[in-house]
Amino acid sequence: MNRIAQGIVLVLLGAGALGSTVSTDLYLNYVQAGFRPFLIAAGAVLIALGAIVVAAEARSALRGDAPAEPAGCGPGHDESGGHGHGAPRVAWLLLLPVLAVFVVAPPALGSYTAENASTGEPPSEGGSYDELGEAESGGPAEMEIQEFIARAWTDEERSMEGMTVRLTGFAVPAPEGEGWYLARLQMACCAADAIVNRVLITDRPEPPEDSWWRVEGTWQPPEGDLRSVRDHRFSVAAMEEVDNPPDPYE
Template structure:
């Protein structure tokens, strides 16, 4: 890999980063929205450095900046302007973005990955007031993460009898009972994602990875809330929706 190839590689990597962040929301499949400025900055720097490297090498070649005697720069057939061949592996991220565009994690990851667990210290107050929407005949819309945490921590059981609206993707239950409405939650990037899910047993299982908005009521368990493995919802209505731009919570 010569210097011009190295410059082109940096240009391609920078263009890939910028295309994922400025031209589309593809980066949301892999990292949190807060990382967008850093990706844009990194892409811009790579692009500029790549252009500078290409221009500098072309000017050096045009101006006869190096003398070639047929044996390389050191007279022994070695060209120190070349980088290691393994550097071509840096093209793989570019190919992945432009040719393959890996999708966001979905049903397979939700079925095999780590599920959210009850918090060590229950703190329902940190979730705030549930609101009064249900009193006006409107469902309480919430993220799956909030639903699961309330189901585990709210000893006052404020969700009991309230109509709840949740949105997520369908995941088969490997144990065979019903199916899950799930959403992946990540702290930093897709590699650390955990699963928030609610078990549905009173509706036919839809296609896996299809997205649904479900309205229903929490199936209130008996006994210790944190001893429940999978919280359930009794479905009143459900409708298929398009994949959201940001699939994670």
Template sequence: MNRIAQGLTLVLLGAAALTATVATDLYLNWVKPGFGPFLVAAGIVMALLGVLVVAAELRGESRGGPSADAAHEAHGHGEEGHDHSRAPRVAWLLLLPVLAVFVVAPPALGSYTVESTAESSGPPPRENRERSGAFDDGLEDAAPGEVVPLDLRQFVMRAWIDEERHLAGRTVELTGFAVPAEGEGWYLARLQMACCAADAVVNKVLITDRPAPEADSWWTVRGTWVEPEGELVEVSEHRFSVEEIEEVTDPPDPYE
């Protein structure tokens, strides 16, 4: 890989970053929205550096600068010398991110990730369970009979640590994607991301009173929590009784 190829690779890498952030919202498949400005800045810097490298190399050639072989002979390397104007062949691997974005952009994580994860995110540590009253989901402020939209993360957190069981009998609305279950029913799931797809954890509820839809299809369901017996934190998975179900044709941000 010579200097011009190195510069063009930087330009392509920068273009890939800008395509995934400015031209489209593909970057939301891999990182949280807050990282968008940083990716835009990185894309601009890489593209500019690539242009400068190519321009400098072309300017040097147009001025009739010495060839690489002549330069090495001048330094006494001879025929067995190494051309330091070239990067190692492994540098071509830098083109893989470009191909990933322009040719086979990886999709957001979905049902396969949930199926390959044995359990959902699980209840929070014991020291955090005492904060069960500190919810910001608006459930306790909603009027009786009002449908309360909740993130799956908020619903699962309530179901696990709200010892007063404010969810019981309340109609809530959840949105997520369908995941096949090994036994009875299917899961409505969503992935919770701290910074990027690599650290995503699963939040899901089991639905057994409606036929299983196609995997990875998105749905909004309205219904009630199936209140379990015994200690909440001992429940391995929470169930949801569906009253209404509607397919989502324009899915939201794939992560919570």
């Protein structure tokens, strides 16, 4: 790979970063929304560096300058000895992320990850939540699955009991064979550290895997210690299929 090719690779990598952040929300499949400015800056720097490299090599070629010999390489040097000029051929693998973004566009993590990822742990103490109440329109209280589970684990007064709640997530098969999960993945930084938040549904037929649903229903509080429950049960009163949200994570 000569220096012009290296510069082109830098430009393509930068274009991939900008293409997934400026014109689309594709980056939300992999990182938190707060990383957008940094990705834009990194993409701009890569494009600028690549353009500088290509321009410098083009000017050098127009002037007819001979490429500098690497140290230790003379006219009789045998390149088969492992001292190749420029970057090694493996550097072309840097193009794979670009192809992934422009050609494949890997989707957000889904049910396969939710089945195998670790579930959230009960908080050491109750969080600071708004007081529960019906929505202003008189409809159900809408909350994230993460908040629903945290309340179910920590609210010893069980204030959610009997209250109609609306949750949105994707369908995940239950490996144990009982019902299915409505799940949402939560990430602190990027998709690599995602953990799963989920509720168990047993009173509705299992929908297609990875399909997104908005469900309304009630929490089924367990007997005994709330923190000992692995998967809190949710009784569904109504459900409708929805489009995948732009930001699939909580």
